[in-house]
Amino acid sequence: MKAKNVLSAEILGQIALIQGMVAHLPDKEQVMRFVCRGLKDIPGVDNIDYVIYRDCVSPEQANVPKSERLHKIEIKLEGCQHGELIIHISDADMFDPYIPFLENLGNMLAVLFEERRQRRLNKLILENLEKRVYERTEALELEIKERKQVEEALRESEENLRITLNSIGDAVISTDTAGNITRMNMVAETLTGWKQNEAIGKPLTAVFHIIHGQTRALMQNPVEKVLKARKIVGLAKHTVLVAKDGTEYQIADSGAPIWDVAGNITGVVLVFRDVTKQLETAHELLKAKKLESVGILAGGIAHDFNNLLTGLFGNIELARMFLSEDHKSYKFLKSAEDSMENAVNLTKQLLTFARGGDPIKETVSIGEMLVETAKFSMHGSQAKLQTTIAPDLWSIRADKGQLSQVISNLIINAQQAMPTGGTITVTANNAINLGERYVQITIQDEGVGIAFQHREKIFDPYFSTKEKGNGLGLAMTHSIIRKHDGRITVDSQPGQGSVFTIYLPAVENLEEEPVAQSATENPALLSSSARILIMDDDKAVREMLGKMLNQMGYEVSCSIDGQEAVAKYQAAWEKGSPYDVVITDLTIPGGMGGQAAAQEILNINPQAKIIVSSGYATNPILANYEAYGFTGIAAKPYHFVELQKVVQQTLSSGTV
């Protein structure tokens, strides 16, 4: 007989053992089966059932046998019920003492089940989290890959843009809408004098300093212009970019807005280039055209004028030669001759501009000529002259007469720039530029200088700042230097004087010796006998030339054009008494000219000696007469002494 209200240690041990063992069982079902099997021997218990709650929810139909004496042990923790132990009691007195232990067991099971549920939930959460992490990681990897591709594409694009910008010849600067520089290429670096890493972030106006070339006024910031106009705009003419080191460049440029895909302006790009040389070239071309126009006019006038002068000059000179110096008419004729000489010089100046007015070049050393011309031009001046000529100055190919005129013009200008006196410094040195050898001549004064706005016009014909200037001096100087394949530059600041620098190509062949100065002779003392054939369409010239040659002792025959001259030469040649010299005009209106006639005569006698003569001294044949078969040259108007010298040199140049 079992005692009431007495706890069995064995039963309590069983309950304790169940508590120790249930953790091994894998799920609620097995746990409940294990527990129910283990508790059925508790005193007063008839049978034990169980109900399992899934996810803390009571099953709809718990299959629990109905009994009047039931004790339920809820397996419940913090509102979540996992199940129930339903104990069918046969003897409550015997059973009741175990209720606290069973409820403790129920609590323990609730903890076990809840822990497992939480673990499952945690596992699900973890799995879900891991899944999301995995998915996000994959998405991020894809994003990173795509971003890298975009970055790589962007980098390539940037590189291409950089290479492109640095490959083009124009300067490029881009800014943001605030006008701060965001990019610039290498040409822009060169022109502005700013490196990109210095310039980026700086306001455009700090780097791109532009002024008006004539007024020197600051120009409007092109970024502001573009942002206001919202379209491509160009810069005004005469824009000058002042580089970091003060160098000035004439520039042409345009600015354009930078648009983004949304149609907003995100910045401005400026494209500009140095047009200094281009403008200079254009200016040179314009100048050349002006000179050409003048030349055409001058050449035409000079030709006719020379013919007129030839008659006048020759006859006056002949008339003077027949008079003694104490004759009362002698000084008047001499004075007329001097005036005629000035007229000849003026004609020569005009002809310098004329088309084809090529210099008659010879290899010369110009050092002595420079000093002599400078000294000569300084007569009557208050200024002081300093000359420094390199002792080993290279020779050049030059027309000494023209070059002398250049030096004379520049010295006279220098004097006039220093009305109260000063020093004019003339130097001549050897120079090498880009492998080319030059003779560099400088003429420096301490005068008033040249105003900026006049600087680019001083070589224009008829431009003068002097009241009585004819505007031909520097134009002629420029023309002469150009025709010597040289270059002339001017560096001047108002009030600080001017420096004119001339570069003339040195002769390549160092062994080519300059032509020796011709000895001064007294042609009047020289005489000879020879037969000379004259060909000129101008009767006055023919007659005057004939008289001069007769006076020199020559036998003269005249012809009015090439046909007649060739016929006469042919006839004389066939008779065995050919002409010793032929003097022929170049231009015969409507008839055979001097060049064709010379060719015909040379066909008859290849050894024929033919002197070319023309009042049209700009004809290129005169500058290179030997190439056309001529032996000598006699420019109109004739000077007796010079003519005699040419004829004698021609006669003595070889046998007929």
Added chain:
Amino acid sequence: MIARMEAVAMGQDGLMVSLGFTEEKVCAGAHICQIYSDDAERVDSLLKFLLSGVQTGERSICFSENIDEESLEAFFSEYQISYDAYKQKRAIALSGTREVYFQDDVFDPDRMLNTLTSYHQESLELGFPAARVIGDMAPEVQTISGGNRLLEYESKVSMLLRERPVTAVCQYDARQFDGATIMDVLKVHPQMIVRGTVVHNPFFISPEEFLNTV
């Protein structure tokens, strides 16, 4: 030696042996149930039980599908013990559970009891001071022919070990057996291991009582 073994069998000298994986020693011939739910716990118990056996000179045998000779050899080598040497001396043997328990696909308790008897007898004859066995019961026993005699078998083992004091550990995987079955298995083992400790089993029903109910 035989006299000593017989003395043990009689339980007269109270020989205490170590299981190798519990702190306390047990009487030689103890019948112990180990309920586990972790593979590492199972293997750890197997290895240490066998290692402890060879270290104390007891003859040891293992019936399990979850251990092989390679892992046993590797484990023994950590203790500078040659598995092969002990195997040659027949001090240790390893067999599969199904091979031993389910011959001809039948679970025959009587044959198993004879096997145990023979094992003990042979151990005596080979001169071992004691013998031990660990068996990892396969879950097929719940469905195989004769499997319904499992509790009868375990109960009879308890009786046999009184005369043949082979120290026996029976492993049951709580994940593979029905919860009620686990409780029933407990009832036929006088001792059990709870959280690494050998305890008296309050559910134990003596073989005589149990067999009366069968």
